[in-house]
Amino acid sequence: MNSATHRSPFRTYRASQQPDLVSFQLVIEETDLWVAARQDLSASMADHVRLLRGQIRAYAAIHPQFLPSLIPLDAGPRAPEIVRRMCRAGQLTGVGPMAAVAGVVAQMVAEHFHGQSPDLLVENGGDTYLFSTRDRHIGILNMPDEDVRLCVPVRAIEFPCSFCASSAKIGHSLSFGNADLVVTRSRDAALADAAATALANALKDAESMDAVLTQAQAWEAIGLDGVFTQCEGKIGVWGKMELAVV
Numbered sequence: 001m002n003s004a005t006h007r008s009p010f011r012t013y014r015a016s017q018q019p020d021l022v023s024f025q026l027v028i029e030e031t032d033l034w035v036a037a038r039q040d041l042s043a044s045m046a047d048h049v050r051l052l053r054g055q056i057r058a059y060a061a062i063h064p065q066f067l068p069s070l071i072p073l074d075a076g077p078r079a080p081e082i083v084r085r086m087c088r089a090g091q092l093t094g095v096g097p098m099a100a101v102a103g104v105v106a107q108m109v110a111e112h113f114h115g116q117s118p119d120l121l122v123e124n125g126g127d128t129y130l131f132s133t134r135d136r137h138i139g140i141l142n143m144p145d146e147d148v149r150l151c152v153p154v155r156a157i158e159f160p161c162s163f164c165a166s167s168a169k170i171g172h173s174l175s176f177g178n179a180d181l182v183v184t185r186s187r188d189a190a191l192a193d194a195a196a197t198a199l200a201n202a203l204k205d206a207e208s209m210d211a212v213l214t215q216a217q218a219w220e221a222i223g224l225d226g227v228f229t230q231c232e233g234k235i236g237v238w239g240k241m242e243l244a245v246v
Contacts, residue, residue: 021119028053031105033124037117048112052105055080069096082108089190092222093198102127103164103193110160126165127196129189132156137246138163140183140228151244152185152228158240161225162189166200178231179203184216185226185240195224206232213238 021036028049035045059079060066066073066083072094075087085104086097093099106124110131114120120131130138134156140163141150154161165183179200186192195216203212209229213236216227226239237243 033122036121038119041113041116045109045113048109052082052108055082059083067098071096073097085190089194092191093194095194095198099197100190100194103162103189107162107189127193129162130159132159149246151246152241153244162186162192164192164196166196178205180230183228184224186224188223191223195219203229203231206234209234209236
């Protein structure tokens, strides 16, 4: 599907284009991808998204607790890989497996098509997985009143990597915190997505930010590389999240 298929007021960042790549949108039921690649891969990519979604639906039909669970679940060795990745991320961060679904879909789509496009950005509702052969600036926060964007510079040798976002104020995801925004970085998008949810849940107010950053640092051992937090006018940063303004 083309970019005219669906527009969200929460996704104005998608207006930003990569001049060296072709951009296109895919909307498959609840999955809404924005992709930048060397060529238009939309037809075959749509088929792969349907495959991944079908694996989740089939597993959930047999395990009805999978979709609604807000606590970690085990996945048996015969579960589809996407389910196993989601459950592992939830177990590492203390959240339900669906907290990792957007990130893991972005990563598994990017991994599947990387051979056809060495430069490939797959964004799934604010959760992004990227391959790149050159340095990039990855936007994490639009500031439209000032006509600038807060970004994280990423060198070519640092790809692939993932940036995932969670918020109690933006979008429709369930959050038990009060975070304006939490953005996490990892080479594992399922982990980044689940960690963003867990940290946003814990970010109740500005006073809790230090504890949230401490928790993020503790997760460095399991693969979390950085975090950006914003709540009640206060910003916190840890790890590989050097900030730049463009």
